[in-house]
Amino acid sequence: MIKVAVNGYGTIGKRVADAVACQPDMEIVGVSKTSMNADAYVAKARGYPLYIADLSKRADFEDAGVPVAGSVAEMITKADVVVDATPGGVGLKNRPMYEQHGVRAIYQGGEKHATAGFSFNSSVNYDEARGRQFVRVVSCNTTGLVRIINEVDRAFGVGKVRAVMVRRGGDPGDVKRGPIDAIVLDPVTLPSHHGPDVQSVLPHIEITTAAMIVPTTFMHMHAVQMTLKRPATREQVIELFRAHSRIGLVKGPSGIRSSAELKEYMQDIGRPRSDMWENGVFEESVSVVDGTELWLFQAIHQEADVVVENVDAIRAIASDVPAAESIRMTEEALGFVALG
Amino acid sequence: MIKVAVNGYGTIGKRVADAVACQPDMEIVGVSKTSMNADAYVAKARGYPLYIADLSKRADFEDAGVPVAGSVAEMITKADVVVDATPGGVGLKNRPMYEQHGVRAIYQGGEKHATAGFSFNSSVNYDEARGRQFVRVVSCNTTGLVRIINEVDRAFGVGKVRAVMVRRGGDPGDVKRGPIDAIVLDPVTLPSHHGPDVQSVLPHIEITTAAMIVPTTFMHMHAVQMTLKRPATREQVIELFRAHSRIGLVKGPSGIRSSAELKEYMQDIGRPRSDMWENGVFEESVSVVDGTELWLFQAIHQEADVVVENVDAIRAIASDVPAAESIRMTEEALGFVALG
Amino acid sequence: MIKVAVNGYGTIGKRVADAVACQPDMEIVGVSKTSMNADAYVAKARGYPLYIADLSKRADFEDAGVPVAGSVAEMITKADVVVDATPGGVGLKNRPMYEQHGVRAIYQGGEKHATAGFSFNSSVNYDEARGRQFVRVVSCNTTGLVRIINEVDRAFGVGKVRAVMVRRGGDPGDVKRGPIDAIVLDPVTLPSHHGPDVQSVLPHIEITTAAMIVPTTFMHMHAVQMTLKRPATREQVIELFRAHSRIGLVKGPSGIRSSAELKEYMQDIGRPRSDMWENGVFEESVSVVDGTELWLFQAIHQEADVVVENVDAIRAIASDVPAAESIRMTEEALGFVALG
């Protein structure tokens, strides 16, 4: 059993914890929080030992009926692998602690590539993660782009990618972040940093990206265009995607044409936390113009798509399970089914 | 086994169908839709026989891989009770069909009181529903008001209720409805119709209400004020609510102070569709001014709170199970637990 | 001519500056900013001398083509009255500077009553402001409540006020603040601080308030209920409001029933910055229940209603113009007309 600690039990951390807990070869030895709130009740209900960053806040938790197992430093000593799901930039500060204890760590996309020295995607470079102490699972948007670009590149060769990402302003439970009524350029300067981030996993891909933030909470939406080195039909591209377990096809007769309806569908089919771990590629949008210019829309659930990559990343650095087997195990444990 | 058909498999219908399906004394004999969309895939995945309003649209469903069991008229003949969850006003048109087949029907709050002739709440008038062919479960907002008013009235006597309801603009998956950036008075004239609707269940309660619509999707929020006939402390009121299984108390240490965070908590504790069947009364908001003026905030999940009332309403008209036993059965089957 | 400086040229400051600049007895001697942005271009276009808080940032402005006249401390020396429109809490820190220079100052509602020692409303206590060095114009919401409560109290006597305030999440140009999809209780505890703030101007009024924040930007909306000491009809109340130049009546045939439509109307009739300086009382909502319980909805434009009070407050402390004459002058200069 791989002993896993989740440092930062928030939006991503709580999802990774549940995904880890249901794997046959992993167990949760602890999760951590910095201050008392509803997530602590959730950790308690799930039976995860709760560690806290600052023991002087112990009373805040215990007065609320949530027992505290100890400090984060103590939690680290019990783990084979730490999933660092702390806010962006904090992971870098945690690195000396992980080094000192000789514990492996999985970082999230909020950290820079250099913090881990290796950027991970299950379908691209699982084997190269072997033996590493630190691995970074790239961000939700980058993961979503990498999945489809890699598939299309292997099948038809990708000459150039242009992607416009329309990002949700905040997660559903984040009531402080805006905007309320604005389309915000983030950043104003072009291209955005997302292209280089894709190249941290797929260095040979030429890609230009633009990004905006809008007042929604459910999912990001990407308009992606790729020039193909070898001609393809839309049917060929759709078949390619259908064969990839982490690329979901949103069918035309579903009538789903928005992030909100897609999230509702995840909810209706009983996914935990209504999570969509797959890319949501809109089948009707897949188009090939002039034989070599592929266009499509895809929805990316910012809270969820990296969860399954985290589970694989744990196996990649802490077991000898091969890539395809890890992907299969991860998905079987979560009860993946083809959508639609 | 009570055979239940759900006429109108949408936001409310799909929730009632699942709640019915898990009851030990009920079964779903069919659900109906008017046109093909994602809900039809959900019905198929759940194994509910799908009937359609207009058989000329059969090919739309079957081409999408969803078998059609027959027409709505056929579905009705197989049921002991129909839950009519069609859009507001359609229920009235359906009434002759139910009368012709001699089938019992549960209406929703979108229908007028007169359509059923009896407005229902599990805690108030379950016994009076016995033997009726038609019963109307009052709307989400009315159900939420009735639950707390009735409890406070029984314990302390309620002189006068004043409630301001801030309503969500549309359900999460409803992408056509607004507003986007407005607070809409609905209606502009005061008082709103919600007061008389409460009186359809609690005729002796004096109540004045005002209602607005805002650009959110998760829950309604009520600011409620009641004058008490007998003095009470906030602690007494809180204990009263704690003892009622359908009034949930949102605890202070949870840090939850919004509709969105409360919805997220429902999601995290694993509720199906993140549903909150209970009123969400914010414990810290419960205040008694001058000994006899009670104030509180409560969140009402528009898609969910009436679901459990529908299940009880079915038993009330089609079984001899007593009220308290029905409430217990409904909640045990759904896995109700105390929140927090 | 009263020489006025505006310390903090932002949402409120830029509006007050323009309102002051068009008064026959006042002039703007300077406005201040802390960092370069679009407002600096606006100040330049308006011809207001621009002072900055930190002279080390001078190049940021001048490189952008905006000349800097000097430091805030220099600006203060040129003024008879400073309108302090800095963010909440900063005004308190500025007080020693104003005391040192012996300059009068008008604070905004983001400061506590104690910072100025006197809370102002043109219709209530203009004369009492005479001779004071510091005066605080109460917040937008409080100003809006005070205007109607005071009128009703004078005419019929007010026994008790209950108000629920549904507040906009952020101003239209503020793209960082949320919520995006939530109704946030602010504060969760009841009653809210708005009641005591009304009492800082109208100490004898008994009032209980509740407040929420919603994802809109245009205006706040209040549902207000007052018990009257002497019976009144809705027509009498409407006439009372019609006679007050800062209480606007939104007429039924306009079809306006939301904050957004009301803002659009201000825009259409050519108001500068689409500002609504008046309370927007919805005429159709004004209702009297049982002869002595008044209900109404009013919209309050958070960016605008205090602007005219600021202009009067300047006259109250720095001239011998009587209250009624100041109100008339302020409104004539701005081109007030009856709405509708």
Place this chain on the structure above:
Amino acid sequence: MIKVAVNGYGTIGKRVADAVACQPDMEIVGVSKTSMNADAYVAKARGYPLYIADLSKRADFEDAGVPVAGSVAEMITKADVVVDATPGGVGLKNRPMYEQHGVRAIYQGGEKHATAGFSFNSSVNYDEARGRQFVRVVSCNTTGLVRIINEVDRAFGVGKVRAVMVRRGGDPGDVKRGPIDAIVLDPVTLPSHHGPDVQSVLPHIEITTAAMIVPTTFMHMHAVQMTLKRPATREQVIELFRAHSRIGLVKGPSGIRSSAELKEYMQDIGRPRSDMWENGVFEESVSVVDGTELWLFQAIHQEADVVVENVDAIRAIASDVPAAESIRMTEEALGFVALG
């Protein structure tokens, strides 16, 4: 004086009416409405004779204090040119009326190209509109695309345009339209219809477009990419745009990076109705990748950019004023100034 009637005094119509009314060579002979609402008060305040579609509704207007001048058919007889700003599709139904009276008409982009047989943009094909009875001003998005594509094409040659349009869900005053919390693909299928619409004005341009709808009200945002036939630097492109009076450059030091802040700036500089008649090209976003791939962001004010094109279109079909002179006259009358 060209006598102009505005058929449909709504979002676009009221703006065109005001722009026409201030032109030295035009006058408004009437505006029309179908039902009473706030816009009728605005028309009355502006002094525009108000005609109504259905004279049986005359009392609705007159009871509200708004005089009715007659029927739409009567209005038509008084005009040289009708600006048809009715909802999409109604213009086609109105065409026989215009033909019968031999009156010229300007259609909006909600009508199909075939309804007018000629699609207009002031900078592209003013001269070709001469002598035509019907001209269609293309939609706000198409106008915004045509302006920049045409300029870049003339200077450097455009090989291929790819544009992703993120559209506002509804206008600020439109409280019924959503979405509230969703990114909606509109349409799901790719490419969208906007490319062919650009080709109705610029037939030789190869263009592919994708469009989404998001929950905002202020402006559309475009991410535009053009391949250039001849290399250019970003500075050359910026100079090109700076020289075009209807392409506004949003300067970096303004700190403006969203639709909302840009709208606020229009408000602050005193534009009527906060209208931005120009494209809002974000100067910092203008980038040239590899010498021939131009990228930029532009904001398009959906209510405003076509207003100035309508004024020119009137002159094009009803005067002998040359294009450059019309553009100059339109802008001088409106008080255009360089932004920033």
